[in-house]
Amino acid sequence: MKTFQHALLASAMAVTMLAPVAGAADLTVGFTLDADTLDPANHRKRETETIIRNMYDGLLTRDPDMKVVPEIAESFTQVSPTVYEFKIRSGVKFHDGTEMTAEDVKFTLDRITVEGAMGDGQTSPRQGLMGPVASVEVVDASTVRINLKEPWPILPAMLPNQQIVSKAFVERVGSAGLATEVNGTGPFKLVEWRKGDAIIMERFDDYYGGADAIPPVGAACVDRVIFKVIPESASRVAALLAGDVDIINELPPFSVEQVRNNPNTDVLTVNGTRSFFIAMNMQGELFDDPLVRQAAAHAIDKDLIIDRILGGNAARIEGILSPDAFGSSELPVHEYDPEKAQALLAEAGFPDGIDVTMDVEGAFKDTAEAVASLLTKAGIRTTVAVGEGAQLSEKWRTQGKPKSGDMYFTSWGNGSLDPFDIFTPTHRTNDRGNSAGYANPELDALLDAAAIELDAEKRAGMYREAELMINSDLPYVYLWVPQDIYGVSNRLSGWKPSSDSRINLHDACVN
Incomplete structure (x- = not known):
């Protein structure tokens, strides 16, 4: 007890x-x-x-x-x-x-x-x-x-x-x-x-x-x-x-x-709990290929955007979890390497690159434009399309129904800082926040087991294993967790x- x-x-x-x-x-x-x-x-x-x-x-x-x-x-x-x-x-x-x-x-x-x-x-x-x-x-x-x-x-x-x-x-x-x-x-x-x-x-x-x-x-x-x-x-x-x-x-x-x-006035900051990422439509004809998803991951200079656009107020991530979340750990890094991205595209059968559209809400248009510029330089020619939040959610979070679109710059909050609150909805097959259309029965079983595991050390290890899976499969390009920034009198x-x-x-x- x-x-x-x-x-x-x-x-x-x-x-x-x-x-x-x-x-x-x-x-x-x-x-x-x-x-x-x-x-x-x-x-x-x-x-x-x-x-x-x-x-x-x-x-x-x-x-x-x-x-x-x-x-x-x-x-x-x-x-x-x-x-x-x-x-x-x-x-x-x-x-x-x-x-x-x-x-x-x-x-x-x-x-x-x-x-x-x-x-x-x-x-x-x-x-x-x-x-x-x-x-x-x-x-x-x-x-x-x-x-x-x-x-x-x-x-x-x-x-x-x-x-x-x-x-x-x-x-x-x-x-x-x-x-x-x-x-x-x-x-x-x-x-x-x-x-x-x-x-x-x-x-x-x-x-x-x-x-x-x-x-x-x-x-x-x-x-x-x-x-x-x-x-x-x-x-x-x-x-x-x-x-x-x-x-x-x-x-x-x-x-x-x-x-x-x-x-x-002054500025107050606190580590946030919202992970930002780009969903790649794995039901489509481009991002169903892991080579193309890897190319996208290597095309984005996360450190540059965090420094120049976000003012240094964010922590980069290589999986879905915030560095402060239970079960988070260091993961293999997809380094910025536009030449490698171009080589991966060529290996996937796209030596001349690809053309895609990236959906985003208006509040994040400027950041999405910077990401799109980097993708374009690496051969993923990206046009940013601004949409309203509810409409984009309906378009991308289809819970197993067919989805349209190429890429979606989005985020998911994790106020509890427990993986259940973010990992399961965004990665479990057909779950409510799975905007990539990702399906991995092995991961599903691991997430289900981790949700009810009472041994904290064992549970943390299960989420470590799950993070390694998604770091390899790359249904999303995992970007950063921004700090929350407030202005105060x-x-x-x-x-x-x-x-x-x-x-x-x-x-x-x-x-």
């Missing part, structure tokens, strides 16, 4: 200013994207979760060093390889003043894990994040038990992704109401959602205080939090420099020095970025 205790503008003028409350301490975040929804169980986007998690808490959370610690749970115990028990804090209130109970925890987890539990036959898109959960039961007023179909050692690592909702509130407003209304247990409560413009929150004075392992415990420091939606990078930077916002996410590397040199204190990209504002103050 293992027990874990809680000791553990295109310019600034483009920014619409929000009327402040007299005497109120407001903290404004210039944020890249609006929330897709305010329902914690009905999305799969990190930006949406970042906003939601300032209004909702979960059973467990992560401290700034990414260690899993209890939050709404007081402690948790692994009773057996397939059973976990959670002791629930008393006195935790929802924003409407009602007390949270073990029944709310069960209702929340059932709503995520049970087929059709969202209502109208809809299943939560977050179901896959809960792995082999078989059932959730209320043992007594302060104890909830999660039963697994098979051992799954990363359950605690995945629970910070799930936030607790009020059973009574959801039954009253339904899933449609929960998309725009909030009744959470988090440090801030919703005031107004101006879709496409801003989400405004105010401090919840009856907040239970948050995780004991993340001091200070208590109510939030600021009176209000405003997530101001500013998609354009130049406008976010301008708003920060003008003093209109206190934090901006996704600070472009080329703006780092400008923000650092401004007397009223010097008025801000008590906040630092987290590797899971969460902007947790409970402890943040504005001076």
Whole structure:
């Protein structure tokens, strides 16, 4: 038995200013994207979760060093390889003043894990994040038990992704109401959602205080939090420099020095958890040949792009895992060698090179253009095509259905830093994130076995073996894991970025 205790503008003028409350301490975040929804169980986007998690808490959370610690749970115990028990804090209130109970925890987890539990036959898109959960039961007023179909050692690592909702509130407003209304247990409560413009929150004075392992415990420091939606990078930077916002996410590397040199702002960085890569369509007539995929890998000077385009703020990878992820290890390097790339193309039957199109979302167009230039110089003449994210996902992440296209510059997040969260969806045959159309039954079996292996050393070795497989097969050109870069006002204190990209504002103050 293992027990874990809680000791553990295109310019600034483009920014619409929000009327402040007299005497109120407001903290404004210039944020890249609006929330897709305010329902914690009905999305799969990190930006949406970042906003939601300032209004909702979960059973467990992560401290700034990414260690899993209890939050709404007081402690948790692994009773057996397939059973976990959670002791629930008393006195935790929802924003409407009602007390949270073990029944709310069960209702929340059932709503995520049970087929059709969202209502109208809809299943939560977050179901896959809960792995082999078989059932959730209320043992007594302060104890909830999660039963697994098979051992799954990363359950605690995945629970910070799930936030607790009020059973009574959801039954009253339904899933449609929960998309725009909030009744959470988090440090801030919703005031107004101006879709496409801003989400405004105010401090919840009856907040239970948050995780004991993340001091200070208590109510939030600021009176209000405003997530101001500013998609354009130049406008976010301008708003920060003008003093209109206190934090901006996704600070472009080329703006780092400008923000650092401004007397009223600074730059904060943290190792990211999002791996960038280029999917090569293995169902097509070009990249079904491993020689062509090898040529692409040798055509890209990753170090040059990290230095010149990303400002040195990234770590190169030769497999899917971040250097900080569990099970990561050193892998054979595909060195930049355009002459070797051309020779591999000739060996594959393309002595005059090939013509391809590389799809990319608009936010990464400049980086993709730099990659395309290097590919072209090596004989893979590449045209960049910019598309909208949802359409590209539909085109490339076909889960076994036929796919079109040549190459796709994309990424996958791994907030848990556990391989299950990134390796399986991107590489297992026909899985939801397998944009290359890669199929390797030996790898599938290894990933399935690693997911339930309880011996940590053995499990790490299994992922090492899996990384060696994909490093050899090259369904993707594995590129880099960027640092997350934030611009902050010097008025801000008590906040630092987290590797899971969460902007947790409970402890943040504005001076």
